[in-house]
Amino acid sequence: PSTKYFLDGFYSFPINxxxxxxxxxxxxxxxxxxxWFYVExxxxxxxxxxxxxxxYTEFLCVFFVWKGNFDNINFAIIALPMLILFRFIVKRIRNILYIIIAPILIFAYAKYCYEYISQMTLYENTFATHRNYKWDHERAGGIITTYSFERFDDALRLINKYSKNSNELYMISKYDNMLQFFSKKYSGLKYFELKSFIVTDNEYNEVLDLINSKADILYVDTDIFNVYYKELKERRFFDVYNNQWLPNDVMRRIIQLKILLNLFDDVRDKYELIEHGKLIDVYKRKKE
Structure with missing residues (x-):
């Protein structure tokens, strides 16, 4: 067990x-x-x-284990096939090909070196240029973060404007637990964090019934229609990691956000947008 624990920890690459x-x-x-066959x-x-x-085989092993960018390594990947091909080409033609290919290789490697240095410079500058924000809200506890509280302030303004006389909030948002805490209100949808508590159809239908029966004002994320799509990437043909294409926590987050989107899709025909905010939008039930 100790050896396996060591191997699982030390060789913690993104591969089975x-x-x-x-x-x-x-x-x-x-x-x-x-x-064994050195003499032969x-x-x-x-x-x-x-x-x-x-x-060459070790290089491919390291490349695929560390999941490098295939676009930036094409010349190295095709080195062996090219050398085999050149072996069967007439020497005169081979020299002409060398003259053509050499400038292309020089340009390519110069380009990739420039990109590498640029990315490293950008990474290093991040530590010198990124901004910190201190949340001054009374219930934020003086949190230091890289995310401004401005959008939360705007959401609290909307909540105070449209739910001033109510302690309940009806909200389809990935920020619902925070906004309830900051606004000193509670969720009328039973669960203080929808994306974590809606697991089966029972919870989903329960929340859906509460919205349909009680929510005159509904708060919804401004980016509810596109937020989880941004986390998806086009799967590459040369991706050899199959189910490890995206980390499990990212996949779980995408599923949770899709549940919120589906929930809003099921009720949005009954509501109309009355004010657009920076973090959440405000919807009001249509008059029948």
């Missing part, structure tokens, strides 16, 4: 452990092959080719 161990086994066999490889003039294949 059995696949990673299989890759290590294959690389180990290549190294053993170099030792040297006498047959295949030693350098075998060493190249060994390091």
């Amino acid at each position: 452990m059995p696949i990673y161990m299989l890759l290590l086994f294959a690389i180990s066999l290549l190294w053993l092959g170099l030792i 490889l040297k006498s047959s003039n295949y030693l350098l080719s075998y060493i190249f294949l060994l390091f």
